[in-house]
Amino acid sequence: MNNQALVTLTEVTKQYGDRKVLTDITITMNHGDCFIIRGSNGSGKSTLLRIVSGLIPFTSGQRILGHPNIVIGYTPDRLPPLRMTSTEYLIHMGRISNVPRKALRERIIELHGMFNLEQHASLKMIHFSKGMLQKVNLMQATLNMPDLLILDEPFSGLDKESTEHLLHSLQQIKASGTAILAAVHEPLLASQLQSQTYWLRQGILVSERGESLLKDSMYSYEIVCHMKQETLDRLTSLFKDMTWQRVSGGSIRFTLSERDYRDFLMECLQSGGEIISLQRKESRS
């Protein structure tokens, strides 16, 4: 390990025809870094990850690797269910990566243990659940211990237990010095990875820290909702910084920062809450 940056993107722009997907993206990843990329659907998160991985070209800018033999592990948003067992699949991927046979066998056994898949090692992947496939997805990316692990929506569609397990595995991988770059949707998980969060908005990458410093000082959001007590309990446990009070007609008025209100709205609607009104207010002059 050294202090040299693993991957550096400098003013990278990606354009499809006239449509600019990414604009002047500059990002540097070092050993042990963990960056979370967030943004709405179609904001260009996957495109950015694929550019960092070197899977697709970019229109302008520079991508510099710290050294030519850098190992990049990549997990796409979903692994296709193949007609082979996870062991067969990992043997194929390992051999393609030129992992020595003996080391490969040992690593595959170790990974099956680490991801609790030992009892399914002889089952074909077409019979795997989404969570099991996601584990194999992460296993293939970490076969050859990567310098940089790139994850595209690693928690999408996983149940709570699988999510916690994956999170624990990612924490272990991160602790070993592997840099992690992940695009995630879930607001909660970003915080648990002890990471730096970036938002992709209109193709521009903005650090959450910088954004919140700028915007939290300017605006707050008042949202009036109808919801059941259990939904209220859930939201208050998730968004610690918000304030709330009951208003007439059984509605509840929440006050949130710029940083939280989008996630709050999504969480509220998904939990069956009903939005009555939303207002942006200047929080200080």
Next chain:
Amino acid sequence: MISLISFLHTCFMRSYRYGPPTFIYILGIIFVYSVVPNPVMDSYAFSTIFLFIVSTALCYMIIEIETPNQESITLLHSGSIVKLYLGKLLYSWIFTFPLALYAVLYPAVLHRFDRSPSLEELSVAFLYHIASSWLGVALACWFGSKFIRSRVISFIVLSVLIVTTISVQAIQNSLPDGVKKAVLLLPPLHTTIETYMNYETATLFTKLVVAGSSFLYGALVAALFLVIIHRRKLDSSHG
């Protein structure tokens, strides 16, 4: 490269997509030789064209054997998109070797010809079969979804190209004298067929040059494909 081809082979075998073209080819050869006797080189000319068509179908499927997500994973493990696609092209071609051997040996072993073919005839026929299948592979690789998004359009255009390749002689005859040479740009399958038809009078040099021209044409077309895929990587026209 061997491990990459081994993975592609496992995927292709377990997808059962090889079934229809291979089955049609095997049955087609049996059907053609169900009536005896048959002229040796004319019959091999037919099976060479047949294998050319089947090889395009096989490559058309093998080039898309992985889903886009799996292809991204395989690419990062193999380390190079050129290596990945070269593996797909080579696997498509190698897959046709047993089919070529079958087309050459089946009628010879089961005495379906009007005479016994010589060893030279058997060797040249095998060479022509695999040269033509290489030509088919090199042409079909352009019709994956990387270059033509619509599978219907790519299938139609590939079919037109196959028909054009088989009918080069007829096209040449119908062209005005000034542009007759334009057919040199088309895949040289017709030179193989002509050599089969005039096998007795052709010199050994001509016979080898004919096979070489198919290999060379295929290699140039495949190399151009690899250069372009290297520049585009896994990019597609949609975001």
